[in-house]
Amino acid sequence: MQRAAHSEGAALRLDTPTPPAVELDQVRRIYRRDEFAVHALDNVSLTIPPARFVAIMGPSGSGKTTLLNLIAGIDHPSSGRVAVGGEEISSKKDRELAAWRARHIGLVFQFYNLIPVLTARENVDLPLLLTTLNKRDRRAHVETALRAVGLGDRMDHYPRQLSGGQEQRVAIARAIVTDPTIVVADEPTGDLDATSAEEILNLLGELNRRFGKTIVMVTHDSRAEHHVDEIYRLDKGILTGVEPGRRRLA
Amino acid sequence: MTIPLKYNARSLIVRPVTTLMTAGGIALVVVVFVIAMAMVAGLDAAIEDAGSPDNLVVLRRGATTETVSGFTIAQFEALQYLAAIRRTPTGEPYASPELPVQVLLDRTDGVRDNVILRGVRPIALLVHDKVHLVAGRMFKPGLGEVIVGQGLLHRYRHCALGAMLPAGRRTWKVVGIFAAGGGSFESEIWGDLFQVLRDTQRGDYYASVRIKLAPGADADALIRRIADDPRINLQAESEAAYYKDQTVTADRMRSLGTVAALIMAIGAVFAAMNTMYAAISARTTELATLRALGFTGGAVMLSMLAESLLLALAAGLLGIVLALPINGVSTTFANTVTFSTMAFSFRVTPAIIGQGLLFAALMGLLGGWLPAWHAMRMNVVDALRSL
Ligand SMILES: Nc1ncnc2c1ncn2[C@@H]1O[C@H](COP(=O)(O)OP(=O)(O)OP(=O)(O)O)[C@@H](O)[C@H]1O
Ligand SMILES: [Mg+2]
Numbered sequence: 001m002q003r004a005a006h007s008e009g010a011a012l013r014l015d016t017p018t019p020p021a022v023e024l025d026q027v028r029r030i031y032r033r034d035e036f037a038v039h040a041l042d043n044v045s046l047t048i049p050p051a052r053f054v055a056i057m058g059p060s061g062s063g064k065t066t067l068l069n070l071i072a073g074i075d076h077p078s079s080g081r082v083a084v085g086g087e088e089i090s091s092k093k094d095r096e097l098a099a100w101r102a103r104h105i106g107l108v109f110q111f112y113n114l115i116p117v118l119t120a121r122e123n124v125d126l127p128l129l130l131t132t133l134n135k136r137d138r139r140a141h142v143e144t145a146l147r148a149v150g151l152g153d154r155m156d157h158y159p160r161q162l163s164g165g166q167e168q169r170v171a172i173a174r175a176i177v178t179d180p181t182i183v184v185a186d187e188p189t190g191d192l193d194a195t196s197a198e199e200i201l202n203l204l205g206e207l208n209r210r211f212g213k214t215i216v217m218v219t220h221d222s223r224a225e226h227h228v229d230e231i232y233r234l235d236k237g238i239l240t241g242v243e244p245g246r247r248r249l250a
Numbered sequence: 251m252t253i254p255l256k257y258n259a260r261s262l263i264v265r266p267v268t269t270l271m272t273a274g275g276i277a278l279v280v281v282v283f284v285i286a287m288a289m290v291a292g293l294d295a296a297i298e299d300a301g302s303p304d305n306l307v308v309l310r311r312g313a314t315t316e317t318v319s320g321f322t323i324a325q326f327e328a329l330q331y332l333a334a335i336r337r338t339p340t341g342e343p344y345a346s347p348e349l350p351v352q353v354l355l356d357r358t359d360g361v362r363d364n365v366i367l368r369g370v371r372p373i374a375l376l377v378h379d380k381v382h383l384v385a386g387r388m389f390k391p392g393l394g395e396v397i398v399g400q401g402l403l404h405r406y407r408h409c410a411l412g413a414m415l416p417a418g419r420r421t422w423k424v425v426g427i428f429a430a431g432g433g434s435f436e437s438e439i440w441g442d443l444f445q446v447l448r449d450t451q452r453g454d455y456y457a458s459v460r461i462k463l464a465p466g467a468d469a470d471a472l473i474r475r476i477a478d479d480p481r482i483n484l485q486a487e488s489e490a491a492y493y494k495d496q497t498v499t500a501d502r503m504r505s506l507g508t509v510a511a512l513i514m515a516i517g518a519v520f521a522a523m524n525t526m527y528a529a530i531s532a533r534t535t536e537l538a539t540l541r542a543l544g545f546t547g548g549a550v551m552l553s554m555l556a557e558s559l560l561l562a563l564a565a566g567l568l569g570i571v572l573a574l575p576i577n578g579v580s581t582t583f584a585n586t587v588t589f590s591t592m593a594f595s596f597r598v599t600p601a602i603i604g605q606g607l608l609f610a611a612l613m614g615l616l617g618g619w620l621p622a623w624h625a626m627r628m629n630v631v632d633a634l635r636s637l
Contacts, residue, residue: 065635069631069634074542074630074631074634094547095546098544098547099544100544101542101543102544105544107539107543109539109634111535113539115257115539115540116264116536117257117260117261117264118257118260122254122256126540129251129252129254130543130545174543
């Protein structure tokens with residue numbers, strides 16, 4: 001059903017004025033180090049429609065992580081405007097941003113960033129602690145999320161008792177458990193072997209298809225081209241092009 | 251929302267070595283604190299136990315202790331038949347003239363020590379109602395007999411029942427052992443007033459009189475009478491007030507113990523601070539991840555403070571458990587005012603346990619404050635990159 005919405009494109013968007021998942025308007029991010037100023041992002045404007053699975057690709061140092069951090073509301077642009085789900089976040093204060101992230105953003109990292117002293121279940125429960133859900137509802141959400149990533153039988157394992165691929169699944173469960181507006185993933189397959197990487201890409205694709213989650217993924221992995229709808233190419237902080245992924249061909 | 255406490259508890263457990271070392275430092279401070287306070291509480295209790303509510307201590311005007319007091323037998327004679335003083339059925343007043351002197355005694359460990367030999371009349375046993383014989387009998391006046399406080403028994407030689415005890419200018423025969431409810435009299439020897447007086451070779455004088463009020467008598471009126479009557483002209487106060495003045499020493503012990511614990515606490519606070527800094531820098535990515543998930547800087551700071559507090563409280567409990575065996579242990583305390591020793595038992599009261607835990611908590615909060623503040627102020631973007 002979500003796929004149908006996409007293929008019918010513009011017409012449907014006119015009927016239902018769903019705001020774009022991500023909108024960047026002339027965004028700059030300049031890091032100042034002593035006398036040097038690094039233009040990590042230079043005048044980037046882009047629009048990602050909702051319910052898409054997109055990849056951001058580019059050489060090392062091209063500003064991919066910087067872009068992702070801006071979309072996730074972890075970092076502030078030096079200038080320009082960032083809006084997620086129609087809500088402008090570039091003007092929010094840190095405290096508001098933290099609450100906003102908890103509600104709207106699911107985060108997936110290259111090295112999973114699980115809390116080693118907490119079990120899979122407890123790790124996935126963390127973002128729910130920032131909601132008003134009671135204990136029983138949280139438990140139900142956590143179990144649904146862990147089953148959705150295929151870890152129904154590993155819920156009480158600690159991260160060190162899991163493989164890299166499984167750890168990343170826990171991290172993905174943690175990212176989707178609050179039903180966020182978008183999931184941002186920074187090189188989610190960067191630390192995995194080929195088989196696990198493929199599984200993670202399949203899982204993200206499935207989450208996007210089944211639940212209509214917008215997923216923005218930074219990757220170096222050329223296999224990813226087969227899984228995504230669009231590829232945004234960055235070079236030296238400049239958006240050099242957007243090309244369709246090869247997902248629809250499959 | 252707050253980060254769950256189990257996160258902190260488990261984080262402490264996964265680094266057992268640093269956790270135990272820091273906890274050890276804090277526990278040690280608590281041990282010192284608890285022992286010092288238990289000693290003060292024991293001293294306080296011993297001093298308090300010594301007094302009876304309806305007893306007065308009569309001294310020379312201006313004297314604060316028996317050691318610097320002295321008055322004539324005529325003054326005592328004028329005093330003892332005052333109407334407000336209780337009488338025995340045979341009409342003998344509850345007025346106990348006393349003369350404590352210092353004598354050197356051999357301790358069981360070979361050292362010689364000052365002990366009080368108190369010259370009293372047999373009426374003393376009635377006036378001092380907390381004093382009672384636990385073995386043998388009361389001494390008979392004029393026969394060179396003494397009774398010995400049970401606090402001296404195992405600490406000094408020749409104190410056992412039936413022993414010949416060299417003290418002062420003569421050798422006494424021990425005919426009785428007495429208890430005084432843990433009070434300071436338990437560390438004294440009591441003998442015949444007139445024999446003690448003769449041995450001092452300083453003429454006829456008494457150092458103090460203990461009197462017991464007649465039922466319903468007005469203590470204040472009696473005190474005024476004793477001061478104003480020109481034949482008496484002495485100073486009286488209740489035993490409670492008299493012993494309270496003596497607790498100056500216990501107060502000094504209290505401040506000494508607190509100061510010692512505070513100095514050690516400074517070290518423990520820095521150790522805790524160091525541990526928390528190390529813990530936080532080792533967990534930079536973890537904490538940054540929590541921030542990225544939406545936990546606020548304040549929540550992270552609170553979590554780190556809680557971790558430090560948890561560590562300190564566990565350490566405090568450990569310290570109390572380690573110090574607890576001191577409870578009830580009895581020992582003697584050399585009173586530098588009266589140059590005598592006093593037996594007392596360490597008392598670990600619930601209040602002291604509470605204070606010990608509070609002290610530990612304070613160390614934890616102080617040590618955790620700066621590291622937690624830095625954790626709150628960290629730059630999330632940079633911290634997430636520092637993998
Ligand atoms: N905190 C910072 N201070 C200074 N320069 C920074 C900082 N963070 C990033 N940069 C610089 O900004 C540029 C973009 O960095 P970014 O991490 O976004 O690149 P990236 O595309 O994610 O690279 P990679 O593929 O290696 O992860 C780089 O030149 C980097 O050195
Ligand atoms: Mg990067």
